Amino acid sequence: MSLLKVLHVFKSYDGAPLLRDVSFDVGAGEIVCLLGPSGTGKTTLLRMIAGLEELEAGQILFESRDVRGVPVHRRGFGLMFQDLALFPHRSVYENIAFGLRMHAQSLAEQEIRARVEETLALVGLDAARFATRDVNHLSGGEQQRVALARSLAPRPRFLMFDEPLGALDRILREQLVVDIRELLKRIGMTALYVTHDQEEAFAVADRLVILNEGHVEQIGSPPEVYHNPANTFVARFLGLTNLLDGQVIAVGDGLVHAATALGAFVFYSDGTARVGDEGMLLLRPRALVALAEPGEEGDNMLRGWIVESTMRAGHTRIVLASDEHRFTFEWDGVERVGERVTCKLDPAKISLLELSVKSAS
Amino acid sequence: MVNRFFALAPRIIFLLPLAFLAVFYFYPLASILAYSLLPNGALDLSGIREIFSDPYYLGVLWFTTRQAVVSTLLTLVVAFPAAYIFARFRFRGQSFLRALTTIPFLMPTIVVAPAFIALLGPRGLLNLVLMNMFHLDAPPLKLVGTIGIIFIAHIFYNYTIVLRLVGGFWSNLDPQFEESARVLGANRLRVFWNITLPLLAPALLAAALLVFIFDFTSFGVILILGGARLATLEVEIYRQTANLFNLQLAAVLSLLQITFTFIFMLIYTRLQARLALPLKLRPQNVTRRAVKTAREKILVATNLAAMLLFLLTPLALLVLESFDTPGGLGLAYYAELGINRRGSITFIAPTDAIRNSLAFAVITVVVAVSLGLLAAYSIVQARRGTTLRDAIYLLPLATSAVTLGFGFILALGRPPLDLRASFWIIPIAHTLIALPLVVRSLLPLLRDIKPNLREAASVLGASPLRVWREIDLPIVARALVVGAVFAFTVSMGEFGATTLVARPEYSTIPLAIYRFLGQPGLMNYGQALALSSILMLVSALAIVLMERFRAGEVGEF
Numbered sequence: 001m002s003l004l005k006v007l008h009v010f011k012s013y014d015g016a017p018l019l020r021d022v023s024f025d026v027g028a029g030e031i032v033c034l035l036g037p038s039g040t041g042k043t044t045l046l047r048m049i050a051g052l053e054e055l056e057a058g059q060i061l062f063e064s065r066d067v068r069g070v071p072v073h074r075r076g077f078g079l080m081f082q083d084l085a086l087f088p089h090r091s092v093y094e095n096i097a098f099g100l101r102m103h104a105q106s107l108a109e110q111e112i113r114a115r116v117e118e119t120l121a122l123v124g125l126d127a128a129r130f131a132t133r134d135v136n137h138l139s140g141g142e143q144q145r146v147a148l149a150r151s152l153a154p155r156p157r158f159l160m161f162d163e164p165l166g167a168l169d170r171i172l173r174e175q176l177v178v179d180i181r182e183l184l185k186r187i188g189m190t191a192l193y194v195t196h197d198q199e200e201a202f203a204v205a206d207r208l209v210i211l212n213e214g215h216v217e218q219i220g221s222p223p224e225v226y227h228n229p230a231n232t233f234v235a236r237f238l239g240l241t242n243l244l245d246g247q248v249i250a251v252g253d254g255l256v257h258a259a260t261a262l263g264a265f266v267f268y269s270d271g272t273a274r275v276g277d278e279g280m281l282l283l284r285p286r287a288l289v290a291l292a293e294p295g296e297e298g299d300n301m302l303r304g305w306i307v308e309s310t311m312r313a314g315h316t317r318i319v320l321a322s323d324e325h326r327f328t329f330e331w332d333g334v335e336r337v338g339e340r341v342t343c344k345l346d347p348a349k350i351s352l353l354e355l356s357v358k359s360a361s
Numbered sequence: 362m363v364n365r366f367f368a369l370a371p372r373i374i375f376l377l378p379l380a381f382l383a384v385f386y387f388y389p390l391a392s393i394l395a396y397s398l399l400p401n402g403a404l405d406l407s408g409i410r411e412i413f414s415d416p417y418y419l420g421v422l423w424f425t426t427r428q429a430v431v432s433t434l435l436t437l438v439v440a441f442p443a444a445y446i447f448a449r450f451r452f453r454g455q456s457f458l459r460a461l462t463t464i465p466f467l468m469p470t471i472v473v474a475p476a477f478i479a480l481l482g483p484r485g486l487l488n489l490v491l492m493n494m495f496h497l498d499a500p501p502l503k504l505v506g507t508i509g510i511i512f513i514a515h516i517f518y519n520y521t522i523v524l525r526l527v528g529g530f531w532s533n534l535d536p537q538f539e540e541s542a543r544v545l546g547a548n549r550l551r552v553f554w555n556i557t558l559p560l561l562a563p564a565l566l567a568a569a570l571l572v573f574i575f576d577f578t579s580f581g582v583i584l585i586l587g588g589a590r591l592a593t594l595e596v597e598i599y600r601q602t603a604n605l606f607n608l609q610l611a612a613v614l615s616l617l618q619i620t621f622t623f624i625f626m627l628i629y630t631r632l633q634a635r636l637a638l639p640l641k642l643r644p645q646n647v648t649r650r651a652v653k654t655a656r657e658k659i660l661v662a663t664n665l666a667a668m669l670l671f672l673l674t675p676l677a678l679l680v681l682e683s684f685d686t687p688g689g690l691g692l693a694y695y696a697e698l699g700i701n702r703r704g705s706i707t708f709i710a711p712t713d714a715i716r717n718s719l720a721f722a723v724i725t726v727v728v729a730v731s732l733g734l735l736a737a738y739s740i741v742q743a744r745r746g747t748t749l750r751d752a753i754y755l756l757p758l759a760t761s762a763v764t765l766g767f768g769f770i771l772a773l774g775r776p777p778l779d780l781r782a783s784f785w786i787i788p789i790a791h792t793l794i795a796l797p798l799v800v801r802s803l804l805p806l807l808r809d810i811k812p813n814l815r816e817a818a819s820v821l822g823a824s825p826l827r828v829w830r831e832i833d834l835p836i837v838a839r840a841l842v843v844g845a846v847f848a849f850t851v852s853m854g855e856f857g858a859t860t861l862v863a864r865p866e867y868s869t870i871p872l873a874i875y876r877f878l879g880q881p882g883l884m885n886y887g888q889a890l891a892l893s894s895i896l897m898l899v900s901a902l903a904i905v906l907m908e909r910f911r912a913g914e915v916g917e918f
Contacts, residue, residue, distance in 0.1 A: 052816050072819040073827075085817035089835050098831070102822030154821060 003028045003190050004049070004158060009058035011044055011214075018044055019214045022058070026158075026192055031184055033193045033205035037237070040211045042194045043082070046160050049192070050079045062158070073102070078156030082163045084147040086135040092146050093131040096120065099154035119149045122183065141172050148180070152189075159184070161193040165200065177203045198238055202226075210234055228270075231354040232280050242283035242327045246352065248273050257299075258352065262322055266299040267350035279352045287349035288318075288329040292342040300345040302327065306335050378736035378754070378796070384778070385789055386757055389768025390619070396771055397612035408613040418597075418614075425593040428508060428583075429576035432515035436572050437565065439516050439671075440523035446664045447524060448531035450657070451649040458665065460908040462521040465672055467904050469854025470518075470581025471871035472893045475878060476675035477514050477586060478505060479682045479890060486678055506588030514582045519572040520672065526571070530564035532645045563632070570629045578622060578761035580857040581871075585878060594618050595763045595857070602767055602861060612771065615764045626759040676897060683890035687883060694887035709865055711892055714873040718853055721869060724788040725795055725852035726845050732792065733799030733844055740800070741807045751804075758797040762857030765793060769862045786862050787869070791852040798851065799844035806840045807833075839910045846907040850900050870896050 002025035011019040018041040026032045034042045047053045049060055051072035060067050067075060087095050096116045100107055107115070117127040123145040130138075135146060144164065151159055161180075165173045181204045184191050195201050201208055202222045210217045210225065218230035229235040232243055246265065250257040256269045258281060265281055283302075292301060304322030311317075315330040320343065335341065397408055412418040447459060465473065479485055481504045488500035495501075504510040538560065542552045558565075580595040587593075592600065594614060601611040652661050686693040698711040740750045757765070769790060773780040780786040810833060818828045856871040863872060870892055877889035 050816075050820055052819070071824075072816075073822045073824050075820075076822070077820065079817070079820040081813050081817055083811070083813065085811065085813040087814060087817070087832065098818065098823075099821035102818075102824075102827065150817075150821070 001028060005061040007059040010056045017214055022216055024209045024219055026190060028190055029188050031191045031204060031206045033201040034209050034211055035201040036211035038196050041214045042211055043162055046162050046194050050077055051075050076157050078151035078159040080147050080151045080161045080164045082166055084143055086143060086147055088136055092133045092135055095135055096150045096153050115153055119153045123149045140168050159189050159191045163195055235282050235353055240282055244281045246281045248275050248277040251275055263301055264299050265350060267347040273352055279354055282351050282353050284349040285330045287345040288331050288343050289346045290344045292344050302343040306337055306339045309335055309337050375735055375739040378732040381732055385793055389772040392772035393612050393615045393768050397616040400609055408609055412613055421592050421594060421597050428511055429573050432512050432576040433569050433573045435512055436516045436519045436523055437569055440520045442664050443668050444524050444528035444531060446661050447528040450661055451651050452661060462524055462672060464901055464904055465517050466521045467850055468900055469871055469896060471856045471874050472897045473514055474582055474585035475889055475893045476679040477510060479678045480675045481510055505586060510586045511583060514586055515576050519575055522572050523568045526568040527564045531561060532648055534560055536648055567633055574625045580763055595761055598763050598767055611767055615767050618761055618764050622759050679890060680894045683894040694891040697888055698891060709868040711873050714868045714870050717867055718870040721788045721791060722849050722852040725791040726848045729792045729795040729799050729848040730845050733796055733803060736800050737803040737807050754800045755797050757793050766858035766861030782864060784867055787859055787867055790858040790862055791855050795848035795851040798847040802844040803837060803840045806837045810836055842910045843907050846903045850903045853899055
């Protein structure tokens with residue numbers, strides 16, 4: 001059952017549309033990630049759910065009830081801000097206790113203390129060492145944990161994260177994102193997580209909502225999205241950049257034949273392609289299976305020069321230049337820069353993508 | 362940014378401070394304009410022509426400018442060594458000593474003038490010592506009524522501006538500029554002349570201009586120490602209004618004064634923006650060094666001793682002489698304050714003046730802090746026009762006290778708003794003068810509160826009112842205290858405007874002091890000293906309280 005439903009939400013900023021008809025839902029206990037480039041309205045969406053900004057059109061339902069008109073402080077949600085917003089004039093303890101003190105059914109000081117210590121332990125901080133500390137003198141990672149503890153302490157019904165790890169370095173971020181997911185799953189918290197970093201999103205989310213220029217491009221689990229990007233935008237955003245304009249010329253026997261400026265390609269049909277369809281062929285990095293012998297002819301042949309060849313862990317990353325295009329493949333062999341080669345591609349690693357609105361315009 | 366606390370409060374209350382300024386600042390200002398340029402309902406520039414063709418008024422203008430220029434240059438020269446010492450050396454009690462230099466600046470003029478009379482006047486310490494030493498019958502130093510004593514008082518007053526602006530800027534200046542010049546072969550003098558001084562230029566200019574503005578509009582010091590012959594524009598406006606009742610001439614002079622101060626303020630703000638060099642400022646712990654060699658010790662010690670001697674002697678002497686009665690050391694002058702000897706109706710007992718002053722100060726604090734808080738929020742919250750609002754609330758600071766008082770007489774002394782005989786006209790005038798200072802002390806802190814702190818509190822369940830109490834209030838509390846103390850000190854010591862608008866029954870401490878100083882006899886002089894000492898003590902206490910809360914450099918100059 002879905003706990004939160006966002007239905008056909010619209011919002012503009014300074015007269016320009018920011019969010020256009022955004023809909024998605026978050027199930028109880030699920031971690032959903034809003035993923036998209038900066039400036040696509042992810043944070044605004046989060047702030048509207050929190051009640052910090054007004055909707056222009058659409059609905060936000062929580063437990064099937066419209067939250068419109070419920071002031072921020074009565075929603076009982078949690079929100080971890082991008083720059084954390086720890087209260088600089090309060091100690092670690094008082095920051096975490098803040099939410100506990102705000103509620104009408106006031107807790108006794110003992111209970112508050114117990115909850116603060118319990119929450120500190122939950123986020124992996126030693127209560128005895130940290131409770132009395134000044135928040136301004138904590139390290140970045142410690143501040144992150146205190147902010148998380150502050151959001152968790154009042155036991156919100158639903159927790160939101162706005163790029164919470166943005167300010168940290170890569171290594172710390174990778175560790176913390178795993179910790180956050182593990183913690184949220186352990187306490188069964190429903191969460192909505194905003195980020196522009198796809199690796200962070202893949203590590204934390206049960207389900208991704210990919211936003212671009214204010215609308216939803218694709219919703220799905222991380223593997224679904226990765227293996228079947230809905231369109232060229234999603235593919236490019238996930239780092240799948242081997243794209244080539246093509247048109248379907250024949251469909252049959254579970255195979256699709258497409259013509260491109262660089263020759264004819266054949267690949268397995270997903271059942272939707274029709275003759276005459278235009279789109280972009282996605283060649284996956286692992287599509288390169290062999291180099292053709294001189295004079296060999298056929299489908300799925302890509303000719304070009306090797307312009308880059310770098311050793312990576314476990315494979316060689318080669319960049320092939322063909323006409324104006326650049327293709328990147330992961331290859332087990334070793335090739336020299338400047339060599340002219342013909343690549344044979346695996347039909348299973350090729351697919352046809354819809355043009356996204358953005359690439360069409 | 363939606364701030365829900367302010368959605369609660371009707372937006373209209375944020376217009377209150379603007380309404381206050383409209384009625385009690387812009388309306389009087391407009392009245393001055395109308396009175397000087399349209400005396401009979403039609404444009405008439407004869408008043409202005411008259412002033413510019415009369416050698417007497419040209420003389421006043423020339424004297425005003427000359428004394429301000431010389432006072433400013435002297436202040437720069439006298440305070441410069443201390444600015445250097447505070448900028449480049451680290452020593453014990455540094456911040457306390459710096460705070461101490463603020464005391465003269467915030468002292469009411471009406472206290473400073475008697476303090477210098479106590480030091481340099483005919484019965485002053487210096488003359489007594491000289492007369493004793495050389496067995497003279499008459500005081501050898503006749504400084505009161507000369508331009509010399511005015512210079513000294515002005516330096517005394519504005520010393521801290523140079524120390525803070527120049528010293529503060531200097532202390533963040535990277536010593537590496539000077540060091541690299543030394544390495545490149547420049548001797549100390551060349552380094553100072555070619556590197557340090559040009560780098561300090563923006564701060565020097567800003568300090569000079571600010572000091573100049575204060576000296577140009579100097580009132581109490583000139584009125585009391587300058588004697589009957591010396592008059593600045595400010596003093597002349599006062600005389601034309603209070604003694605000669607020549608309101609039209611006073612209006613023209615006020616217009617002149619307003620024009621000048623506005624131009625100076627404009628130049629000051631422009632300069633500040635333009636001269637900000639793209640320097641990488643360094644923290645003070647890097648730029649300051651401990652006092653090590655004997656030479657440095659002597660340098661620092663003599664400088665600080667001279668500074669303290671200059672800044673504290675007059676004030677200390679004031680207190681000392683207030684106990685020095687003809688019958689030996691005693692409280693006779695203080696005791697006399699409570700007695701109404703003449704039994705006349707117009708005579709207001711000093712104790713009444715003290716009571717009035719306290720009442721006005723309390724009202725000023727309440728009104729100025731409330732309006733200041735609203736004004737500061739409306740500046741910070743404004744979607745656009747922030748700088749404009751900021752500038753509007755700063756304007757009263759750029760208008761001299763006597764001009765304000767004169768504007769009140771013109772505008773508020775007749776229908777539709779006749780406050781001439783009202784008790785309120787005084788706290789209103791004081792609030793007008795204190796408001797910019799309150800807004801100045803609140804703004805930096807209020808600007809620093811990140812909106813997401815309030816949002817975070819709100820998401821955590823704090824109601825709008827609770828958000829204000831838990832987030833805004835603790836953060837701006839110190840600034841509120843600073844603003845309140847500012848308002849209190851301003852009100853207690855205000856002289857220029859009060860002397861024009863207050864009815865005798867609403868006489869304040871400064872007015873009482875001025876009256877005692879103008880009357881002959883040792884008892885009157887003694888009572889002036891006693892009242893000044895009381896006022897000084899109150900102001901000093903307030904300043905100490907404020908410095909405690911200021912912590913660092915909160916509050917813009």
